[in-house]
Amino acid sequence: MNYIFNPKKVALIGASEKPNSVGLGLAKNMISDNVFFVNPNRESVLGVKCYDKITEIKDEVDLAVIAVPAVIVKSVIEDCISKKVKGVVIISGGFKEVGNGKDEEEIRDLLRKNKISLIGPNCLGIISENINASFSYESPQKGSVAFLSQSGAIINSVIDRIGFSKIVSYGNEADLELVDFLEYLNKDKQTKVIAIYLEGIKDGRRFMEVVRKIKKPIILIKAGRSELGSKAVGTHTGSLSGNYDVFVSAMKQVGVIIVDSIEELIDTAKVLSMLPRCKGGIGIITNGGGLGVLTADYCFQFGVDVPKLDKETLLKLKELKEIKNKINPLDIIGDALPQRYEIALEALLSQENIGGLIVISAPQIMTDHKENAKIVIEMRKKYPLKPIVCSFHGGELEENNVPNYSDVLRAVKSIKKLYE
Amino acid sequence: MNVLSFRETEIILSKYKIPFCKTEIFNSKEKAFLFAKKVGFPVALKIHGQKVFHKSELGGVKINVNEDNFYSVWDQIIKNVEGKIIEGILVQEMVCGKEVALGMNRDDQFGPTIMFGLGGIFIEIIKDVSLRVVPIDKNEAIKMIKEIKGFKILDGLRGGEKVDINKLADMLVNISNLSLKEENIKSIDFNPVIINKSNALVTDFRIIV
Numbered sequence: 001m002n003y004i005f006n007p008k009k010v011a012l013i014g015a016s017e018k019p020n021s022v023g024l025g026l027a028k029n030m031i032s033d034n035v036f037f038v039n040p041n042r043e044s045v046l047g048v049k050c051y052d053k054i055t056e057i058k059d060e061v062d063l064a065v066i067a068v069p070a071v072i073v074k075s076v077i078e079d080c081i082s083k084k085v086k087g088v089v090i091i092s093g094g095f096k097e098v099g100n101g102k103d104e105e106e107i108r109d110l111l112r113k114n115k116i117s118l119i120g121p122n123c124l125g126i127i128s129e130n131i132n133a134s135f136s137y138e139s140p141q142k143g144s145v146a147f148l149s150q151s152g153a154i155i156n157s158v159i160d161r162i163g164f165s166k167i168v169s170y171g172n173e174a175d176l177e178l179v180d181f182l183e184y185l186n187k188d189k190q191t192k193v194i195a196i197y198l199e200g201i202k203d204g205r206r207f208m209e210v211v212r213k214i215k216k217p218i219i220l221i222k223a224g225r226s227e228l229g230s231k232a233v234g235t236h237t238g239s240l241s242g243n244y245d246v247f248v249s250a251m252k253q254v255g256v257i258i259v260d261s262i263e264e265l266i267d268t269a270k271v272l273s274m275l276p277r278c279k280g281g282i283g284i285i286t287n288g289g290g291l292g293v294l295t296a297d298y299c300f301q302f303g304v305d306v307p308k309l310d311k312e313t314l315l316k317l318k319e320l321k322e323i324k325n326k327i328n329p330l331d332i333i334g335d336a337l338p339q340r341y342e343i344a345l346e347a348l349l350s351q352e353n354i355g356g357l358i359v360i361s362a363p364q365i366m367t368d369h370k371e372n373a374k375i376v377i378e379m380r381k382k383y384p385l386k387p388i389v390c391s392f393h394g395g396e397l398e399e400n401n402v403p404n405y406s407d408v409l410r411a412v413k414s415i416k417k418l419y420e
Numbered sequence: 421m422n423v424l425s426f427r428e429t430e431i432i433l434s435k436y437k438i439p440f441c442k443t444e445i446f447n448s449k450e451k452a453f454l455f456a457k458k459v460g461f462p463v464a465l466k467i468h469g470q471k472v473f474h475k476s477e478l479g480g481v482k483i484n485v486n487e488d489n490f491y492s493v494w495d496q497i498i499k500n501v502e503g504k505i506i507e508g509i510l511v512q513e514m515v516c517g518k519e520v521a522l523g524m525n526r527d528d529q530f531g532p533t534i535m536f537g538l539g540g541i542f543i544e545i546i547k548d549v550s551l552r553v554v555p556i557d558k559n560e561a562i563k564m565i566k567e568i569k570g571f572k573i574l575d576g577l578r579g580g581e582k583v584d585i586n587k588l589a590d591m592l593v594n595i596s597n598l599s600l601k602e603e604n605i606k607s608i609d610f611n612p613v614i615i616n617k618s619n620a621l622v623t624d625f626r627i628i629v
Contacts, residue, residue, distance in 0.1 A: 204530035208553065242529045249551035250530050253560070 001117060001176070001184045003086035005128040005166060007062035011054050011085070012133075013038040013076050014067035014092075015045040022067050022091060025135030026125065036061070054083045062086045065125065065133045070094030070103065073121070077107050081114045089133055090121035096172045097122050108174040123171030124152030127164065129190060140164040144192035145269045146185045148178060150199045151223075154262065161266045162273075165190035177202060179210040186214045193273040195265055196220040199233040200242060204250060211254040219257045219268045222247055257420055264413065267405060271414040274401040275387035278418035280355025281305035283348035284329035287336040288362035291391070291408055292329035295358055298412035304419075307353045316347035328354075334364040338371035345375060349383045356387040356418065358411050361395070369394030376402055389415050421606065422470045424627040425507055432605075432627065436598040438591055440622040441515050441614070445508040449494045452511050459513040461487045465497055466624070469506035473626070478504065483514065515623060517616030518574060518583055522591060524599045524608040527553075532599035534592060538570040539612035554596040561589035561596075574615070587620035588613070604629050 012030050015037035016023025027037060027045050036059075037045045040052040051057055054064060054076075064085045066076055070092050080088055088111065095104040104121060111118045119126060125134025132139045137156050143163020149155050152169045159167070166188065168181055178201065185191045194216055201207050211218060224233035225244040251258050259265050282304050286292035299306045309317070309328050317326050320343055323333060330348065332340045341359070348354050361372045373395025380388055380402060389411045390397050390404045397404040405411040424432070426445045433440050442459045445468060446452035456463045467480035475481050479500030485493045497509060519539030527533050530553045537549030550567040552560060565571065565585050576582035595608060609626040 201529060204527065204553070208530070243527055245551055246527045246530055246533050246553070249533070250553045253553060 001087070001180070003062045004089070004117060004119065004126065005184075006130050007034075007087070009034050009036070009057075009059050009061050010063045010065065010131065010133065011036045011038055011051075011057060011061045011083075012065045012067070013054060013080075015039050015042075015048075015050060016067075017042070017045050022135050025137075026065060026067055026091065026133070029132040029134060029136065029139065030065070032131075054079045054085070057083070060084075063131075063133065064088045065091065067091040067135075070100070070121075074103065074107055074110075077110060081110065081116065085116060087117040087119070089119045089123070089125055090171075090174075091123060091125055091135070092120075093122040095121045095174070104172060104174050111175060118175035119168065120171040121174060124149075124155055124169035126169070127167040129165065134167070134169065136167075140167065142190075144190060144273045145195055146188065146191040146193070147195045147197075148181050148185075149197040151197055154197045158262060158266055162269055165192075173202065179207055182210055182214055182218075186216060192216060193269050194218045195269045197262075197265070198222050199224050204242070204247075208250055208254045211251075211256060217257065217272045218255075219259055219265055219272070220251060221259050221262065221265050257417060263410070267403070267410050267414045268417050270398070270403040271387070271389060271417055274398075274403055275356075275389070275418060276385055278356040278387050278415060279385070280353050281307035282415060283307075283351070283354040283357045284360070285341065285344045285348060285357060286329060286331055286360035286362070287334055287341075287364055287367060288360060289331045289333075291360045291362055292331050295360065295391075295408045295412060296329045298409050302412055302416045304412060304416050307351070309348070310351055310353075313347050313351045316350070317343065319343060334362075335366055336364075337366065338368050338375055341372050342375045345379045349379055349386055354386070356389075356415060358408070358415060359388060359390050359392075360408065361390070361392040363393040367393070370396070373397050373400075373402075387415065387418055422629055423468070423472060424605075424629050425470065426468050426510065429625055429627055432598070432602065433622065433625070436594045438594050438598075438610075438622060439620065440625065442513040443510050445510050447508045449491055452494065452509065453490055455511050456485075456490060457487070459511070461485070461490075462514050463490075464510075464512040464514055464623075465493060466510045466512065467497060467501055467504075467506045468508060468510050469504065472501075472504065472506060480506075512623060515614040515616075515619075515621050517614040517619070518581075519612035520574070520588065520615055521549075521609070521611035522588075522595060522613055522622075523610065524554075524595050524605070526599075526606060532596075534564075534595055534599065536564050536588075536592060537568060538573065543611065552596075554599050556593060556596045558589050558593055561592035564592060565589060581617055583615045584617055584620065585615075587618075588615055591620055591622075 014023045015027040036057050037048050037050045038054050039050045042050045064080045140159045141163040146166040148168050224230045284295050332344050361369050377400045391408045391411045392404050444455050462484045464483045467475050482493045521537050521539040521543050523535040532554045535549050537543050548569045550564040574583045607628045610622045614621050614623050
């Protein structure tokens with residue numbers, strides 16, 4: 001699989017300049033010195049020479065990306081076999097998902113016989129640090145989250161929300177399956193967290209068995225939970241969605257984190273990829289009383305402990321004379337300037353049974369989000385074992401690996417994941 | 421799809437050490453009466469048959485049957501199920517305690533799964549159940565039991581009796597083992613299982629093969 005994610009030379013078969021075509025999308029994302037374009041109907045695409053066939057390329061080719069009509073995929077595959085490529089990604093649809101399982105199996109068997117790995121068919125493609133072999137609408141930032149998705153559109157909808165190490169749209173799983181990617185990612189140095197969008201799995205027991213061996217956190221969203229959704233799954237990827245209650249129980253048994261929305265998937269991926277696990281309760285620091293109360297409510301609701309401030313902490317907070325009521329959640333009041341944040345963060349982080357913080361910087365007229373953010377980042381460095389999540393109206397937090405959520409509910413739900 | 425006969429059910433339950441209340445099957449009401457007298461009145465009477473999937477809906481279940489009305493209740497059941505093929509009528513001792521439900525089903529994707537919930541007729545509406553893919557060990561079984569919202573009811577709510585969840589956990593583990601070995605069994609419904617401070621006994625069983 002390493003040849004697929006880190007290929008030296010790549011061929012795009014079906015490169016095109018036709019407006020709004022998949023072949024053009026791929027060509028734009030892939031264009032580089034190490035990529036050859038193949039299209040017998042064109043001299044060149046985007047100024048790059050086109051070969052008639054992959055076999056005409058003189059260099060060795062590790063990976064072939066195929067985006068041609070389903071009916072000619074088989075003959076293109078035969079060319080790839082004689083070219084001795086190591087892996088292929090078939091972008092083209094028109095196989096099992098439309099009831100054409102026979103051609104899909106034939107192609108898979110042909111490739112397996114020649115020991116060539118296959119991703120797809122019917123997918124958006126793959127993205128790694130080294131290559132964007134997909135027709136995603138943009139290339140993601142580098143990061144430590146790997147995303148495996150049965151849907152290409154969902155990849156596009158999250159691609160700019162967070163940095164990724166690998167993205168795989170695995171399509172119909174004719175050859176390489178979800179579990180194969182999990183095993184690969186478990187050893188992948190760039191990947192810290194694995195996120196999955198799933199509609200159906202082929203073999204639930206095998207999936208559980210593999211997941212048990214994966215050491216990295218896995219976050220999963222499952223579609224096709226309702227009867228209506230299940231029917232849609234059948235026509236989308238041709239898989240069976242199964243019983244959702246059984247699925248959730250099975251995933252909990254093997255430690256997978258199940259989320260309910262795409263937003264929660266990203267929120268959770270952020271917190272798990274950026275921060276250490278939380279050992280201890282949560283301290284809440286806010287410049288707005290209401291937000292502090294809401295945060296405390298949510299902590300109670302989700303079973304996150306909010307410890308009392310102890311004597312030593314109160315002593316450290318003594319110089320904050322404007323604040324009469326020193327409790328956790330700590331309201332440092334609307335007119336708080338960065339210095340107040342600094343004192344409060346330092347005091348609460350040094351309390352032993354406080355394992356992490358939720359820090360809120362609401363937009364009051366005098367609030368300096370940028371400076372407050374800097375203090376948070378300094379404190380993260382000073383207390384590396386204590387995670388901090390924020391609900392800030394500004395400041396460069398996520399660039400510095402501090403998750404920032406527009407709603408305190410999301411902040412609490414995310415920090416809760418650091419206990420699971 | 422058939423309901424497993426009483427004799428085979430008995431063998432399976434014993435083989436996997438799943439305790440059930442004193443039960444015997446009869447076709448003669450006189451013999452049934454003698455058995456009822458032996459286990460002690462009141463008793464429960466229930467029809468059992470290969471194609472009887474919902475026995476109470478047919479009027480095939482009567483509980484708290486006494487010495488005085490035993491024969492008339494028996495005749496009433498026979499009348500209710502006229503035309504149905506049954507193996508016989510079960511005579512069961514009545515046990516006191518809280519009602520829970522345990523079950524096993526085979527999922528298309530995950531294979532055998534087991535279920536635990538508060539028993540009785542509302543289980544399908546309230547759906548306060550926990551599920552696991554088998555096999556499970558005793559720790560997991562205890563987690564399953566504690567996971568349901570209604571656990572407080574078993575744990576001695578408002579001075580009520582605390583039940584022996586250990587016995588319940590053993591039963592779950594035994595069903596887990598059973599489901600892996602007896603592949604011809606499609607599903608199991610034990611509802612209710614009566615549980616009190618010292619025992620957990622299956623009082624109603626439906627094993628589908």
